[in-house]
Amino acid sequence: MDKIVIKGGKKLKGEVLISGAKNAVLPIMAAALLADGTSEIQNIPSLRDVVTMVRLLRFLGARVNHAGPTIEIQSNNHLKSIAPYNLVSTMRASVCVLGPLLGRLGYVELSLPGGCIIGSRPIDLHLKGLETLGAEITIEHGYVKARAKRGLRGADVYLGGSYGSSVLATANVMMAAVLARGTTRIESAACEPELVDLAEFLIKMGAKISGHGSHLIEIQGVDRLHGISHSIIPDRIEAGTFMVAGAMNRGSDVLVRNCVPEHSHALLDKLRQAGIIINKTKDSIRIRRNGLLRPTDVTTLPYPSFPTDLQAQMMALMAVTPGISVITEKIYPDRFIHVSELNRMGSKIFLEGSSAIVHGVKHLSGAPVMASDLRASAALVLAGLVAEGVTEVHRVYHLDRGYERIEEKLSALGASIKREKEKN
Numbered sequence: 001m002d003k004i005v006i007k008g009g010k011k012l013k014g015e016v017l018i019s020g021a022k023n024a025v026l027p028i029m030a031a032a033l034l035a036d037g038t039s040e041i042q043n044i045p046s047l048r049d050v051v052t053m054v055r056l057l058r059f060l061g062a063r064v065n066h067a068g069p070t071i072e073i074q075s076n077n078h079l080k081s082i083a084p085y086n087l088v089s090t091m092r093a094s095v096c097v098l099g100p101l102l103g104r105l106g107y108v109e110l111s112l113p114g115g116c117i118i119g120s121r122p123i124d125l126h127l128k129g130l131e132t133l134g135a136e137i138t139i140e141h142g143y144v145k146a147r148a149k150r151g152l153r154g155a156d157v158y159l160g161g162s163y164g165s166s167v168l169a170t171a172n173v174m175m176a177a178v179l180a181r182g183t184t185r186i187e188s189a190a191c192e193p194e195l196v197d198l199a200e201f202l203i204k205m206g207a208k209i210s211g212h213g214s215h216l217i218e219i220q221g222v223d224r225l226h227g228i229s230h231s232i233i234p235d236r237i238e239a240g241t242f243m244v245a246g247a248m249n250r251g252s253d254v255l256v257r258n259c260v261p262e263h264s265h266a267l268l269d270k271l272r273q274a275g276i277i278i279n280k281t282k283d284s285i286r287i288r289r290n291g292l293l294r295p296t297d298v299t300t301l302p303y304p305s306f307p308t309d310l311q312a313q314m315m316a317l318m319a320v321t322p323g324i325s326v327i328t329e330k331i332y333p334d335r336f337i338h339v340s341e342l343n344r345m346g347s348k349i350f351l352e353g354s355s356a357i358v359h360g361v362k363h364l365s366g367a368p369v370m371a372s373d374l375r376a377s378a379a380l381v382l383a384g385l386v387a388e389g390v391t392e393v394h395r396v397y398h399l400d401r402g403y404e405r406i407e408e409k410l411s412a413l414g415a416s417i418k419r420e421k422e423k424n
């Protein structure tokens with residue numbers, strides 16, 4: 001296993017190139033199963049989760065050629081219909097094969113994705129949506145079995161959940177509906193940019209979809225879909241993580257390139273409130289931190305509100321911002337695993353239900369800390385950038401799930417950061 005060792009206090013200067021979006025590439029790779037033929041997907045980020053999805057698609061019988069930033073996926077009508085526990089349990093996004101396999105084969109067995117450190121992660125909305133399209137669903141021995149003997153038929157599907165819409169449930173219903181007979185309307189659909197990218201991919205394959213990016217998506221079923229070529233959108237969460245990195249130390253000046261500023265409006269609004277100077281072009285954002293920061297309250301909600309995947313990173317910034325900031329987590333109320341580790345570095349953060357009360361401190365001190373959730377790990381790296389002394393972040397495989405060479409990109413910006421082998 002590796003660890004990342006950071007010596008804090010260095011201001012960051014220069015530019016960083018954002019990679020393709022993890023949360024777009026995973027459902028899009030699953031969607032390629034729907035095509036008769038080969039799809040070529042470009043701008044693939046080098047992430048552990050992509051390798052896991054490649055393994056799953058190969059297990060299902062797709063021919064996958066993964067060469068650096070490009071993946072070719074050749075699908076066919078002889079796919080396996082079982083997604084096994086040993087693969088699905090390592091990555092929740094494996095649930096994305098449910099819709100394509102059911103839509104294409106009329107039958108699928110998927111090991112129930114367990115919970116993870118940020119929450120229980122149920123899939124009741126996924127199953128409700130597929131049942132509404134005519135699937136018969138049972139749960140046996142930890143597996144979901146979904147069958148559509150006479151094929152799926154279009155229907156009105158309401159996907160509203162307790163707090164709002166579900167991203168991957170919307171993805172699964174959309175991917176199941178594109179080959180269903182008739183029209184499907186997904187009401188209270190999620191509208192994250194990654195779902196828009198998925199819809200664009202499906203439309204290029206020959207699907208008839210409208211309304212993507214809004215809460216009402218309409219899909220006219222077609223008979224078949226063909227392989228295509230597509231480039232993944234930039235990762236707005238990686239971009240946001242580097243924007244916060246550029247805010248951590250006074251005197252930093254970071255240009256985040258190859259991003260989509262309109263995907264980051266909520267974060268940019270909070271960074272401006274905190275006193276960060278921001279300049280945007282159509283595909284880049286410049287972050288400058290010269291004065292004192294101001295405390296800023298944040299509440300996470302579905303897109304276009306503040307993303308839960310940037311909550312931990314914003315907390316790391318508020319931990320060194322004078323005053324009191326309140327961070328409320330509405331998507332995963334338990335997504336505060338980073339609080340105890342940040343407090344070990346000297347922050348003063350107190351939990352009150354689904355809110356964290358952050359009392360900004362003058363200094364954090366470097367310490368050995370443990371990575372856990374993907375985004376919590378990123379927050380610990382950000383804290384290490386500003387902490388006095390050395391911070392060692394252990395179990396960085398969590399980070400490698402969703403960040404491409406984060407230590408190299410930060411080092412190129414002037415951070416004193418390196419990856420080392422754990423001495424066992």
Ligand code: EPZ
Nearest residue numbers: 023093121122123124125126161166167168309331332374
């Ligand atoms: C996607 O997960 C992202 N993952 C998550 O990013 C992200 O945090 C999440 O959306 C919210 O934005 C991918 O896209 C691969 P949800 P997803 O279904 O779709 C409840 C990261 O760090 N819910 O929107 O699984 C659920 O409990 C990851 O990159 C149900 O109740 O999230 C949670 O409270 C972490 N029933 C909320 O909805 C369901 O059937 C969000 O879940 C489904 C979800």
